[in-house]
Amino acid sequence: MLKPQNSPTRELINLDGLYRFQVDHEQAGIRDGWQNSTLDTTLEMGVPASYNDVFTDPAIREHVGYVWYQRQVRVPRGWSEERIHLRLDSATHSGKVFVNEILVAEHSGGYTPFSADITEHVTAGEEFRLTIAVNNELTQATIPPGSVTVLEDGRRKQRYLHDFYNYSGLHRSVWLYSTPTAHIEDVTVVTDFEGKRGSVGYRIDLVGGSGIEQVTVRILDADGNEVGGAAGAEGTAEIPDVELWQPGMGYLYTMVVEVVEEGSVVDSYSQPFGVRRVEVQGKQLLINGEPFYFTGFGMHEDHVTIGKGHSNAQMINDFQLLKWTGANSFRTSHYPYAEEVMDFADRHGIVVIDETAAVGLNAAFAGFFGEGGKKTYAEDFVNEETAASHRQAITELIARDKNHPSVVLWSIANEPDVTEEGARTYFEPLAALTRKLDPTRPVGFVNEVRGTPNEDKVADLFDVIMLNRYYGWYVHTGDLASAEQALEKELREWDQKYGRPIIITEYGADTLPGLHSLYDQPWSEEYQTALLDMYHRVFDRVEAVTGEQVWNFADFQTSYGIIRVDGNKKGAFTRDRKPKSAAHTLRRRWTEIPNRKPGASRP
Template identity: 65%
Template sequence: MLRPQNSPTREMVTLDGTWRFAVDWDRTGLTDNWQNGPLTGHLDAPVPGSINDLYHDEKIRNHVGYYWYQREVRVPRGWDGERIFVRLESATHEGTVFVNGTKVVEHAGGYTPFEADITDHVTAGETFRLSVAVNNELTNSSIPPGEIIELEDGRHQQEYKHDFYNYAGLHRSVWLCSVPAVRVDDVTVTTDYRGATGAVDYAVSVTGGDDAHVAVRVLDEDGTEVARANGASGTVEIPDVTLWQPGAGYLYDLVMEVSQGSELKDSFTQKVGVRTVAVEGKQFLINGESFYFTGFGMHEDHETLGKGHSDAHMIQDFQLLEWINANSLRTSHYPYSEDIMDYCDRHGVVVIDETAAVGLNWAIAGGIMGGSAGGTFEPGHVDDSTQTTHRQAIRELVDRDKNRPSVVLWSIANEPDTAAEGARGYFEPLVELTRELDPSRPVGFVNVMFAPAGACTVSDLFDVLMLNRYYGWYVQTGDLRTAEASLEKELRQWDEQYAKPTIMTEYGADTVAGMHSIYDQPFTEDYQVAFLDMYHRVFDRVECMIGEHVWNFADFQTKYGYARVDGNKKGAFTRDRRPKAGARALRQRWAGKLGR
């Protein structure tokens, strides 16, 4: 699914702004056809934005079920004769879209885009009513999974298995788009280079015209044409190529033009970065050179906005990543906004791209947050219906991000119960699917410390090992000497068993900003620094380690619990982006790693 763009043949109009808003308290909105008229009540909601932290009524924040958005939309009068689409970049976790009362599309999965051709339902120059019903419920069949609990008084509560707040709403932009009937429907790009010559393999899918002709041109960043070819698939060679590199995200424009006879029907431009990715032995190679990951697991999480996208907050976060000498991030634990991914492509930020498959672990149910009893891979928990949804989540992620040079590694799950019976049968087909969809990138998953070396049943299936470890925090708390020995022992076991490149994708300690002690006292800024220093000493002694992603970039909101006072405090930065002592320690270490 191509992201909308303005081109000589395409136009797009943002539908972001303030929408009418209503809570479907009794789950009657769909049966009572709320889409057929204006929403009642006086509430408004911003798009993009989460709804949970906006209103004084706590019942809205805690509502389990449907919320409704609505607005009037005018179709530009110049769009007569074009195909008209509405596109939602996300609806968390399920969205149903209506145009003038007619359902045009529904989609499950809260972090990937979906769209509908509404040409037959609207008229150029006139207005229509756009309604979106958003359901925030999580079940065992969703990704991420959860359970709905009905209390004795009739209220519903959402139990979920992940340790971040279940923000809901239209978190990303909504667009109205026009495209020609004969058009580029999809493109897949892979790149290589030999010496100074770059190679771009492309495959263009065209809809609406079997006799259409495809021509492609490659433009450099100055707009100069450097290569061209004819045909819907092939290879274009770029002389004196400028490679896409970490920290230097050079992008070419692959301009695809579809014609019938002498008439141009469509023009679409795909950004292309020429680079290679490979795993060799214990090394991760980008453009044939060993790459060491420095950075964070992050969250789309800000005060008031929740998971709503904001360009201003995005720029601030990436400026802080640059300041701290981070060269990479993991999209923990869901696909991030396409605006964030575009930024990574432009600026050379390396990305581990992760599905929303977090919480596939009934044994820990979100780490320390408790949960229902029972095994993970059993009917009603993680079962065939979960796997079906997981398959679709992988397909949608790869389809969205397959052409991005910043994406170097697919992460298909975070902290699943891979020591349990049934894990291999669940994951092996998913690994095969990911490789089938994209043979050009390595595949990994993130291992939880309850499935240590020798106990995990699936790590041999993957190209790169990614580990989350909390020696010195959740275990051996405050005893960094013992924690150091335990961490090194396990990392050496992984190295001996698999000899694969290994990234520490999570390590960190909750840290209250401004709290200090002369002792190794947990929750102090001093302990955060000592904790990080201990891990780094171990990393430098173990050969297979090729990266370190601290948990987390910034403090973030979680569900309530006795161990979470206003959220998770493991950030190097506070939730309002003020640096803790650990941030300066990381800045110094990573400057050395990057040779600065």
């Protein structure tokens, strides 16, 4: 799943900006063929962005169903001999793409890209009407799952079992790009090293060729010097004096792939990559043979006004704050992030736990979100349709992010129910699929508190133990002494049973900025800091703990309800990125232990 680029044989045009925008309140657009003419609306909407917080009309914010985007696009006149493609970096949660009246692409899954070859439907030098219908509905067949109910007054209400707002729209960029007829469809890079010699295994997938094309690869270092190469669509190139990609030092090489026919280059694509090795040995996760200790956050793509819309400026600010705290990692909770985020992490040596959008696979949360109880693994909830969407989500995540050196661990689900009998039947083939698609990285899922070492039925299928734990907040609220005992007891039970690396992927407490107390008062800044300090004491005493990622990096928006006041307030930073006291506490700890080895005492 190659990211489009400009190259000696390709051209790329960004289609971000203002689009005509129409909300399909009556769910009539598909039936009535809205793509066949100019949308009947005076509204405009910016891309990329969520639409929910942009407009003042609450009926738009809470709309369930399709919204429509439209604009005119001119194909460059020089593309008459090229293949012409459209690519959407995402459409949350599903999209239909029309060129004039023709449906050219449709996709379900709100956080991964999809594209269409539109050569037969457009003409170089002329305009076409681009219309995109985006649907935000979640059902038991989607990842994440949900349900839609129709109220007595006809309004449609979306229900879901995850604790972040269901922002919708075109959250990432839209592209028009060209390729030659015979072109590179995919590049897969797998690296290793022995001493100072690096090896770069590769596979190149071609389409549209006659079969006589030849493939060559050249390896360029960060200064553009050629340091290796090979011939053939599949093989291994060597780098004699390799510079490794390491946490905090994101050294990248470039593989220049060229397709040659009768002595001429007919297609060229440049794939950045880093040389590094990831493995699990005993209770340690090793990067390049060295134990790595995760410090950082679970995060969200969430900003004021634009919701989940990607912004390069705000991305850089978030990475600056990560650096300021001393964090060396983050988890893409709870969905794949924009590719620009992954590229930035590659360049700057930030370690990533990459997660699918499989959140909310847990009927036990139904009461938390205002629904009656049900079984998780059942025909009316997590069923074979859900599993099919989950397989698609894993496949597309790995296809998109497999070449990113920053990605060291796949997380295939967040807080699923792992206590029911159906859990193992559901997750065993998913773990196997993940390893088949990428045997080079560890595989895990994130466990919630009911999945204790004695109750969890799937942990042995995975390479690491990832735990979300809220002792002192949801359990033993306000009693940090009891919380400390309970936390350490459970971590030691995990260690004794599995002897695997334990990463605490969530811990924290909701905090109102500016609320202070002399006592252990929940919601105060002092309590959040005291709770984090308690967790850190426990982590330092348990050898198997190999990482700590606070929930959350910043406050974020959630659905309405009495358990949330304008969103989740567990952030170390406010939603507009102002530091709470906890941010300074984490900075003091993490700048002292940028890569503390498991079991070592705190400096």
